[in-house]
Amino acid sequence: MGSDRTRLEGEGHEARDGMARLQLYVAGGAEPSETARATLFQVLREMALDDLPLEIVDIIQTPERALRDQIFVTPTLIRRKDGARKVLIGDLRDVQVLRRFLAS
Amino acid sequence: MADATDAASFGIQKIPTRVPGLDEVLGGGLPEGRVTVVVGATGSGKTLMGLQFLVGGLRGDEEPGIFVSFEESESDIRSTMQSLRWPVSGNGSGAAIHIMEAEFLPDTLLSGTFDLNGLLAALSTLVEETGATRVVFDAVDALLELLDDRHAQRRELRRLFQWVRERNLTAVLTAKSDDVTSQQPLPNQPLLLYLSHCVMVLRYELQDGICSRSIRLLKYRGSSHSLNEMPMTVGAAGLAVFGIRSPDMTYRVFESRVSTGVDRLDTMLGGGLYRGSGILVSGSPGTAKTTLGGAFLDAACAHGERGLFISLDEAPEQIVRNLKSVGIDLKRHLDSGALLMRGYRAGSIETEVFLMKVLSDLASHGATTLVLDPISALSNRTQFRGKNDVGARLLDEAKARGITVLFTSLLSDDASDLETSQASISTIADTWMQVSFKASGGERNRALTIIKSRGMSHSNQVRELVITRNGLTLANVYTAGGDVLMGTARLEREMEIETAETVRRNEFERRRAELELVERRLATQLAELEAEIQSRRTELQTLEDMEEIRRTKRDVGFQQVSDSRRADV
Numbered sequence: 001m002g003s004d005r006t007r008l009e010g011e012g013h014e015a016r017d018g019m020a021r022l023q024l025y026v027a028g029g030a031e032p033s034e035t036a037r038a039t040l041f042q043v044l045r046e047m048a049l050d051d052l053p054l055e056i057v058d059i060i061q062t063p064e065r066a067l068r069d070q071i072f073v074t075p076t077l078i079r080r081k082d083g084a085r086k087v088l089i090g091d092l093r094d095v096q097v098l099r100r101f102l103a104s
Numbered sequence: 105m106a107d108a109t110d111a112a113s114f115g116i117q118k119i120p121t122r123v124p125g126l127d128e129v130l131g132g133g134l135p136e137g138r139v140t141v142v143v144g145a146t147g148s149g150k151t152l153m154g155l156q157f158l159v160g161g162l163r164g165d166e167e168p169g170i171f172v173s174f175e176e177s178e179s180d181i182r183s184t185m186q187s188l189r190w191p192v193s194g195n196g197s198g199a200a201i202h203i204m205e206a207e208f209l210p211d212t213l214l215s216g217t218f219d220l221n222g223l224l225a226a227l228s229t230l231v232e233e234t235g236a237t238r239v240v241f242d243a244v245d246a247l248l249e250l251l252d253d254r255h256a257q258r259r260e261l262r263r264l265f266q267w268v269r270e271r272n273l274t275a276v277l278t279a280k281s282d283d284v285t286s287q288q289p290l291p292n293q294p295l296l297l298y299l300s301h302c303v304m305v306l307r308y309e310l311q312d313g314i315c316s317r318s319i320r321l322l323k324y325r326g327s328s329h330s331l332n333e334m335p336m337t338v339g340a341a342g343l344a345v346f347g348i349r350s351p352d353m354t355y356r357v358f359e360s361r362v363s364t365g366v367d368r369l370d371t372m373l374g375g376g377l378y379r380g381s382g383i384l385v386s387g388s389p390g391t392a393k394t395t396l397g398g399a400f401l402d403a404a405c406a407h408g409e410r411g412l413f414i415s416l417d418e419a420p421e422q423i424v425r426n427l428k429s430v431g432i433d434l435k436r437h438l439d440s441g442a443l444l445m446r447g448y449r450a451g452s453i454e455t456e457v458f459l460m461k462v463l464s465d466l467a468s469h470g471a472t473t474l475v476l477d478p479i480s481a482l483s484n485r486t487q488f489r490g491k492n493d494v495g496a497r498l499l500d501e502a503k504a505r506g507i508t509v510l511f512t513s514l515l516s517d518d519a520s521d522l523e524t525s526q527a528s529i530s531t532i533a534d535t536w537m538q539v540s541f542k543a544s545g546g547e548r549n550r551a552l553t554i555i556k557s558r559g560m561s562h563s564n565q566v567r568e569l570v571i572t573r574n575g576l577t578l579a580n581v582y583t584a585g586g587d588v589l590m591g592t593a594r595l596e597r598e599m600e601i602e603t604a605e606t607v608r609r610n611e612f613e614r615r616r617a618e619l620e621l622v623e624r625r626l627a628t629q630l631a632e633l634e635a636e637i638q639s640r641r642t643e644l645q646t647l648e649d650m651e652e653i654r655r656t657k658r659d660v661g662f663q664q665v666s667d668s669r670r671a672d673v
Binding site for chain 2: 067089
């Protein structure tokens, strides 16, 4: 799982070195969540962004995170960079949208 | 599945909304552990309905609630609640209304499909933390619309409904309808109609620039309910539903009477108006309808009643001044607090708002008598007709409270067809008086007729209504050629009668004096005669006495002579 790749937690942490950080909120083994997870890993590899800090939060396991981080739909991908927070929702099947999101 | 749902619903508990008037419509409240859908166009009051449902829980048993807002920010919702003076938390129990913003940031991107697991997980946590029993999903369709796949929309709705049931929460879900003008707006998500247990439709209608709101219960599984559209208002304290009008008409009826404020009119009505009855005074402009209304309240307040005077399109101050000039002093009742006067512009007040204001004034003032002057200012507007006839509804509400109501109604001069122009109000009014101008002999006089008066033996005579400096009265009746004489004709007849009366009285006086003179003369004669009798009696007595003396003297003389002669006889 991605959660061991980073110690970042929810809100409040800022990028320290201009590097983007990712959080993917999923709902256990629900189909859209599975698709999103797989797609995200694949695209990160393709874009050579494997080393981006990525936290995967399963809101079935930790529902309080959904409340605290204001996650309404799953899957939700959050990208933080230079204090900015961008949100992409959906199972990421539209890869072009995902690529633009990661590249911005 | 549908069978199981329906069977299960029969044992369902109802949770009171505490929206005034709504629980009566719902037969107790919303279905516990189920979703109720509130459908309506933008501005129809859906969000308020949801919020007020939560406020109702807080006010009742201090039930915590959760408001999930998909379109409005938390601060907007808080300020809405603040403006309505609604509590956001309970008294000491710690119960509160939690607002959860589930609105996406404007730059949120979308790629593919998603589910509501995130929301439901967050909510589950919040429900556990707060112990909430009531949940509102406001404008969830804003979120669902992002799912352009209809199948996915259904799947997520089912998920949400399932979640509500599993936790035995009572939920309200508001849904937009783009059918703004339709009589029967349907939600943009038709599936909502089938999935939900109860569906309420909110609607508003603009007519002559005035808005009237309504609510209709479209569906309530396992519960009998009225399908009628019912009026609804958004007032200073929130929504209120009106007109749960049971088909059974049961009012408390009174035998006691209330004065009309015109003594002779009370007599015509066989002793006054019945308490708790409805009176309609109709007439053309200037026929003293307002004065009659004022006289009624003046008398009522003087007898310890509490009065409410609703004036449309005329300032109360002006009415007080005008009535003072004819000897009806309402100011003393205003000062004592027995009378409350309100003035409204008929052209700029919503039907439902008007009704609500009047009913709330009736309640807070504790009014036992009500005058509405003139009801025609409202009834002439199209939307007040028929089911929404404000007069009929107000009368219904007032009668249910045992309040005696007097409506005045303006007839235009050419409204010859009384029966149709008065529509429903005259039907349900118990007493209907008509004031009109009667033109004859080159003048117009006010004529009052009692057209009907239920349960009373009332006079059928047309009477002249006279305004004096000391109030209203009815003039004496003189008929001539089948008509009641009025105005100058009446005065002439009165003078004629008075002249004849004077002549008769003078003649009487003369005859009496004459007879008295004769009597006095005879009495004098009688006295003279008696004196004479007396004097004769005295004379006679003297005579008799003298005779007695003479006889005695004679007898003594004889004895002496005889003794001296020693005669034997």
